Amino acid sequence: MINRRSIITFAALGAVSALAIMAGGTITVHAANKELKIGFVGVTSGAAAAWGTSNVRSMQTRAAWINETGGVKIGDETYDIKIVTFDDQKDPKRAIAGMEKMAQEGIHYVVGPNVDDGAAAVRPVAESKGIIYFPYAFPKELYTPPASNAVLGMIANYQSAPAIYKYLMENRGVKKVAFVAANESDPLSQRDGGVAAAKALGLEVVAATDVYQNDTRDFTPVLTPIVLQKPDLLVLSGVAPGNAPLLIRAARELGYEGLISTETAQDAKVLEEGAGELANGFISVGGASTPEIASDTMKEFVDRYTKMFGEYNDESNTKVYALEYIIETLKANPAAIDNVEGFKKTIDTFSAPNPYLKGDAKLTYVGMTSFGQKRQLSVPMVVTEYRDGKFETLFVAQVD
Numbered sequence: 001m002i003n004r005r006s007i008i009t010f011a012a013l014g015a016v017s018a019l020a021i022m023a024g025g026t027i028t029v030h031a032a033n034k035e036l037k038i039g040f041v042g043v044t045s046g047a048a049a050a051w052g053t054s055n056v057r058s059m060q061t062r063a064a065w066i067n068e069t070g071g072v073k074i075g076d077e078t079y080d081i082k083i084v085t086f087d088d089q090k091d092p093k094r095a096i097a098g099m100e101k102m103a104q105e106g107i108h109y110v111v112g113p114n115v116d117d118g119a120a121a122v123r124p125v126a127e128s129k130g131i132i133y134f135p136y137a138f139p140k141e142l143y144t145p146p147a148s149n150a151v152l153g154m155i156a157n158y159q160s161a162p163a164i165y166k167y168l169m170e171n172r173g174v175k176k177v178a179f180v181a182a183n184e185s186d187p188l189s190q191r192d193g194g195v196a197a198a199k200a201l202g203l204e205v206v207a208a209t210d211v212y213q214n215d216t217r218d219f220t221p222v223l224t225p226i227v228l229q230k231p232d233l234l235v236l237s238g239v240a241p242g243n244a245p246l247l248i249r250a251a252r253e254l255g256y257e258g259l260i261s262t263e264t265a266q267d268a269k270v271l272e273e274g275a276g277e278l279a280n281g282f283i284s285v286g287g288a289s290t291p292e293i294a295s296d297t298m299k300e301f302v303d304r305y306t307k308m309f310g311e312y313n314d315e316s317n318t319k320v321y322a323l324e325y326i327i328e329t330l331k332a333n334p335a336a337i338d339n340v341e342g343f344k345k346t347i348d349t350f351s352a353p354n355p356y357l358k359g360d361a362k363l364t365y366v367g368m369t370s371f372g373q374k375r376q377l378s379v380p381m382v383v384t385e386y387r388d389g390k391f392e393t394l395f396v397a398q399v400d
Helices: 004-022 049-068 092-104 116-121 123-129 157-172 185-200 220-227 244-253 268-279 296-309 316-332 334-338 340-347
Strands: 034-042 072-074 077-087 109-111 132-134 176-182 204-212 233-237 259-261 283-285 381-387 390-397
Touching: 034 049, 034 092, 034 316, 049 077, 049 296, 049 316, 072 316, 077 092, 092 116, 092 123, 109 316, 116 123, 116 185, 132 316, 132 340, 157 185, 157 233, 157 259, 157 283, 157 381, 157 390, 176 185, 176 220, 185 204, 185 233, 204 220, 220 244, 233 244, 244 259, 244 268, 259 283, 268 381, 296 316, 316 334, 316 340, 334 340
Parallel strands: 034 077, 034 109, 109 132, 176 204, 176 233, 233 259
Antiparallel strands: 072 077, 283 381, 381 390
């Protein structure tokens, strides 16, 4: 007896057979791509959320683009990219939990964390579980021997600070500089590096010990004694994007007329909403691209990101690079998919076309001068000046 389910089955098989005959009499079944998981462990909530959100959105935009166009061929296999994310809430303990989660899922390549404490905290897990991670954090001990599993994903403050201060000395007449930082290890470390760079350049440092708690909302008491020193440049060391407009507004309302800068990336929308035109002239390290050097691929990335999330963060011009470097390095050594030691060996000689810059720019690893080994992504150092809701390029440099 033939029941209804059998009829449906036969009908489906008949449809397949008909299609096969139309296609030449054979049935071709396309195997699904394999899945390559790439992790993210970093901050996507709180005052510093913009840093990690930029990471995640950049990775998701690029992964969706790759998957849409058929995946990526690594060796003899083709992979779809899956991004696995974990919000560490800027908490080192949660960062450790996030990295352990990545290890449990068999993930060998992780982007993040975004701050010094988190990046340092996850090092034992990364080294013991065979994970290469790409922090946006600056402690040199993460990238110098014997450490070898961390790769710096951006320009460090001790690389950008001397370039920014020198530019402002030569082009804006800066002679006196003051520093203020949150009372946390990450911004304090950046402050100390900035002070050292300023003194090395011959600048007069008029304030170097003023701090605030990260949850401060009224910065007037903190900034009043600094503004009285009348510095030409006020450096907001390691400032979180959520705090930057509050500090800028407080300084301007106290009558400060000098320059304000930071070595951390910022969010133009947050600055516009929190400080408006008072933020005009604010100098920061921007994303690793400008309209003058952006390729058509970069322009398409920005367009896809904007359509996917309804807005764009200039910092993603830098954050787009981590996933690209991971994939291209694996393409150069397919065995490294499950062997991070192979990935490390490939780093030293790796080179591939840079899809995000015009001309013949290359993706390479750098860091020999700063770390004694190649443990840094080569991305342009783009220094920007905020003006009327957007960042304008001040100058572009490179590190080795």
